[in-house]
Amino acid sequence: MRMIKSYRSEFQAYVEGLQKQIIAAIEEVEDGQKFQYDNWERPGGGGGHSGVLENGTVIEKGGVNTSAVFGELPEAMRLHFGVEEAEFFATGVSLVIHPRNPLAPTVHANFRYFEMYDQKSGEVKQAWFGGGADLTPYYLYEEDAIHFHQSLKTASDKSGDISLYPRFKKECDHYFRNTHRDEARGIGGLFFDYLKEGKDDQQLEFWKNYTQNIGNSFIAAYLPILKKRQGLAFTEEQKQWQEIRRGRYVEFNLIHDKGTHFGLKTDGRIESILMSLPPTVQWKYNHHPIVGSEEEKLLSVLQRPKEWLER
Amino acid sequence: MRMIKSYRSEFQAYVEGLQKQIIAAIEEVEDGQKFQYDNWERPGGGGGHSGVLENGTVIEKGGVNTSAVFGELPEAMRLHFGVEEAEFFATGVSLVIHPRNPLAPTVHANFRYFEMYDQKSGEVKQAWFGGGADLTPYYLYEEDAIHFHQSLKTASDKSGDISLYPRFKKECDHYFRNTHRDEARGIGGLFFDYLKEGKDDQQLEFWKNYTQNIGNSFIAAYLPILKKRQGLAFTEEQKQWQEIRRGRYVEFNLIHDKGTHFGLKTDGRIESILMSLPPTVQWKYNHHPIVGSEEEKLLSVLQRPKEWLER
DSSP: OOOOOOOHHHHHHHHHHHHHHHHHHHHHHTTSOOOEEEEEEOTTSEEEEEEEEESOSSEEEEEEEEEEEEEEOOHHHHHHHTOOSOEEEEEEEEEEEEESSTTSOEEEEEEEEEEEEOTTTOOEEEEEEEEEEEEEOSSOOHHHHHHHHHHHHHHHHTTSOTTHHHHHHHHHHHHSEETTTTEESSSEEEEEEEEEOOSSTTHHHHHHHHHHHHHHHHHHHHHHHHHHHTTSOOOHHHHHHHHHHHHHHHHIIIIIOHHHHHHHHTTOOHHHHGGGSOSEEEOOTTOOOOTTSHHHHHHHHHHSOOOOSOO | OOOOOOOHHHHHHHHHHHHHHHHHHHHHHTTSOOOEEEEEEOTTSEEEEEEEEESOSSEEEEEEEEEEEEEEOOHHHHHHHTOOSOEEEEEEEEEEEEESSTTSOEEEEEEEEEEEEOTTTOOEEEEEEEEEEEEEOSSOOHHHHHHHHHHHHHHHHTTSOTTHHHHHHHHHHHHSEETTTTEESSSEEEEEEEEEOOSSTTHHHHHHHHHHHHHHHHHHHHHHHHHHHTTSOOOHHHHHHHHHHHHHHHHIIIIIOHHHHHHHHTTOOHHHHGGGSOSEEEOOTTOOOOTTSHHHHHHHHHHSOOOOSOO
16 A cells, blocks of 8 residues: 555645635624634544624624544444544634625635544555635626636646536535525536545645635635625625525535534534634525526526536 | 334324414414415325414414324435335424514424334334424513423323423424524424334333323413413514524424434425525624623523423
8 A cells, every 4th residue: 555645734724824814814704793702622633713703894604614523433333434443634714704785695615634544554544635715696697606616726726637627616506505495506616526646646735735725716706795785785685695604604514514423423623613604694485586686696506506617 | 023003094183273272362362363274186196284373463474284294204204214025104293483473482292193003904003293392582581481390390291201302302402503603593492203112012102191281281371371472562673583493493404303314215295395484584793792682691591401491
């Protein structure tokens, strides 16, 4: 077996640095309100730093969390990966930003690294990167969707492999789907997982750089959209529509999201896992927007994934 | 194999009658607002009648739904029951009432019957009853919890078997639990399922009567509590606490509830399945009530199931 290089401390330092950068960028838009840090420890090993902002002028609720956990692989993960007892390490940054203004989109991003060790030698037996970013508008500004996707594509193409953007864009459309309603959670972005070592020794290094390139593009992909939309005037009806659509966000996260289920099954820190849930939500029975309205226009786009960029 | 009597049309008529009674009883408390009926058909066979009241004076959102569906057993159910292809029939009434006043509790009840047929003979091969009722207060009035449990116990004891109340009370505490937060959804009630034929030919008839006795006790178990609490003055803070606790209700229904997952996997009618979700909900990060407050008193009761009645 070839020896796999460990990115353990390097990637942990990366996600913790990215967390600080993203929090600083959002605080610049927010009117004086700061993120509060909450540090927690995991009984089995490791812990995390949750950065939380609630009830801000621009951000109604936002969380930018890092964690670095290790120890015995929990049973749920052993069953999932089909492996024997093993030690593991996982680190990542995960964020969800819910702006107050319904004309500004919610955003989610996550960049993570996982490794498992050989029980005898203690060497890295398996390692992979994963992550992505996706946008959930309540009102569709096509230029925002294009800007977001173009930013991610430019970052993806830095790898030299232009097949990766369409591949991971498609995975994103596939993953963030409320299958029970046959509609997408939002207008997508990128989603990738299990990016492992290949025949070439340089493959894992390639994926590390790839994941970091996408991570580094996040601020320029989202913040200009937030800045442009956060100050626009909106109506009570638009706020209500945002809260109804936030209900769909909750449905996805609690019914379908593997990350959430995984966290709940492996005794993750509940408040950090459920940080993603929106601040105020409504469920109305059998709600349908008026034909021809902006609300209906959004729904028709969510029903069928769209190519936002020219080929 | 002994022949099993079918309760198909008898129990369908029962749940549809109970739906009308419950709706009439709630409309009597509500200030003029009526339930709207919404009838739907299931592509594979059967359908249902959803009764919905939104934005009432007393009831902020309520649904009292019946369904009677039949046809080929969906794959998800075949796998669940570990059976080959079969025809099935299922009928039931399911309700969730979310009062506007945070001092009035949310209630849920469900009474159902299921049968499967032998592919060759077409005779009933398996049949069972299930159901229950449980209460979710946002503020704890012990007398309400006792009244609710006493009503269910009296109905349960009509069967002549006084071991059933403690047995199904325990199952209710076990089932309606947000295991990820290690707390109960509410103060419980009764929960029973797979009540099948036994050695005695009269066993299924016994369970039918049992289920109907519990169903018939629902109005007297809940309505007096609703009447007593709906007019009480409440504060903004109490309303906010209700909305935060409603978030836990959503968590249970979307993460843990087998009925919800089952409906979603078997192409049930989404809007009827998710009718149970509350009208307005909040998620606050890491919210903890003040020590010694009424809110904290509720939580401490939810953390450990309580015996509400004297033995």
